[in-house]
Amino acid sequence: MTDDALLALEPAAIRRLLPSWLAATVTEVGDEVERVVAEVVAASDDTDLARAFAALQCLGEEFRLYEADPFARRVSRAYMGPLLRPGSDIDGVDHVVGAAQSGPVLLVGNHRSYVDTQLTDALLARVRPDLADRLVTVAGPKVYATTFRRFASLGLTTLKTAQSTRLATNDAGLSAREVARIALNTVRQAHRCMQAGRPVLLYPEGTRSRTGRLGPFLRAAERYARLDGLQVVPVALTGSEQVFPIDAEQLGPAVVHLRFGRPLRVDAIERGGVLAAARTELAELLGEG
Numbered sequence: 001m002t003d004d005a006l007l008a009l010e011p012a013a014i015r016r017l018l019p020s021w022l023a024a025t026v027t028e029v030g031d032e033v034e035r036v037v038a039e040v041v042a043a044s045d046d047t048d049l050a051r052a053f054a055a056l057q058c059l060g061e062e063f064r065l066y067e068a069d070p071f072a073r074r075v076s077r078a079y080m081g082p083l084l085r086p087g088s089d090i091d092g093v094d095h096v097v098g099a100a101q102s103g104p105v106l107l108v109g110n111h112r113s114y115v116d117t118q119l120t121d122a123l124l125a126r127v128r129p130d131l132a133d134r135l136v137t138v139a140g141p142k143v144y145a146t147t148f149r150r151f152a153s154l155g156l157t158t159l160k161t162a163q164s165t166r167l168a169t170n171d172a173g174l175s176a177r178e179v180a181r182i183a184l185n186t187v188r189q190a191h192r193c194m195q196a197g198r199p200v201l202l203y204p205e206g207t208r209s210r211t212g213r214l215g216p217f218l219r220a221a222e223r224y225a226r227l228d229g230l231q232v233v234p235v236a237l238t239g240s241e242q243v244f245p246i247d248a249e250q251l252g253p254a255v256v257h258l259r260f261g262r263p264l265r266v267d268a269i270e271r272g273g274v275l276a277a278a279r280t281e282l283a284e285l286l287g288e289g
Contacts, residue, residue, distance in 0.1 A: 006147060007057055011046035014053065022079055025148060027252045029082035036078040044071050056154050060144025063182045065136070065189055068157045073121075073133075076155030080115075080122035083243050085255045090123045092260035096131060096199060099231040099263040104194035106224055107135075107260075108278045109235035110214050110286060111203035114142075114149065115244045115251065116237055117156055120201065123258045136193045137201040138186065138224075159193070161186035164206050164218050187223045194227060201235065204275055212241055214283050217275050225266055225274040232278045234261035236285035259285045 006021060018041055023034035041049070048071040055069050099105045109116065117137045125132040139158040144150050162174055162182040174182075190200045204221035205214070225232055239256035261281045266274050283289045 011049040014049045027250045032082040040074045040078045059150045063160050065159050069154045072155035077122050083253045085253045087255040090258040095260045103229040105199040106232045107201040107235045111205050113240040113244045116240050134198045136198050222275045230266040231263040233263050234282035261285050
């Protein structure tokens with residue numbers, strides 16, 4: 001079945017085909033993925049399915065905030081479950097909870113795989129589903145490039161932005177001026193989310209690491225930290241590069257670890273040095289310090 005055919009399905013056909021379609025995207029745990037997704041589908045009504053697939057068709061068409069679809073979110077978390085091998089864990093979530101109780105929070109994470117955000121959401125939902133539900137992730141255009149990626153993104157709240165002109169994979173057809181305008185608007189939307197009590201997850205490297213090690217941060221990422229009262233929390237995710245390696249066509253199970261570091265108060269750090277300090281802390285969490 002083609003991606004276009006999937007998008008055109010009616011709810012009854014979605015019920016039959018969605019579990020097997022997602023099962024075909026993984027190795028080793030396909031049967032379990034098919035089973036858990038089928039359970040989510042069976043517990044959902046036709047309105048849920050129709051709403052989700054209607055949203056899927058236009059997801060990512062504009063540079064703006066896209067709220068997670070409830071049905072797709074349930075599917076995403078179920079789908080990720082079999083891919084998280086025993087031993088996968090989360091640590092330091094109290095750092096985020098404490099910071100969020102006193103003001104806006106920016107999460108600064110390393111980026112190794114297209115499924116980084118899905119894995120972060122799935123692990124966080126195990127211990128603090130309320131926090132996972134409020135999470136907003138800044139996402140580049142590639143996140144919406146295929147039907148499979150868009151469906152994954154549909155279960156997350158994402159804020160689409162243009163990719164930096166410094167990166168070789170920058171959007172074709174966008175001028176530097178257009179990219180700058182979109183980026184500034186994204187920062188403003190992110191600030192509004194954080195001021196409303198929604199932590200924002202940012203990948204300041206701007207692209208996935210090809211080596212597995214933490215790359216340099218884009219200078220423009222510093223703009224996200226220019227918010228009074230903000231606390232920046234480093235987020236280290238390891239194992240995602242084994243779940244969905246670069247250039248792989250299927251996902252596979254792996255042990256994944258999610259670590260939240262101590263919050264850094266923007267007000268206590270010299271202007272322009274917040275992301276540099278966060279990168280140092282993140283490197284320590286990753287064992288690269």
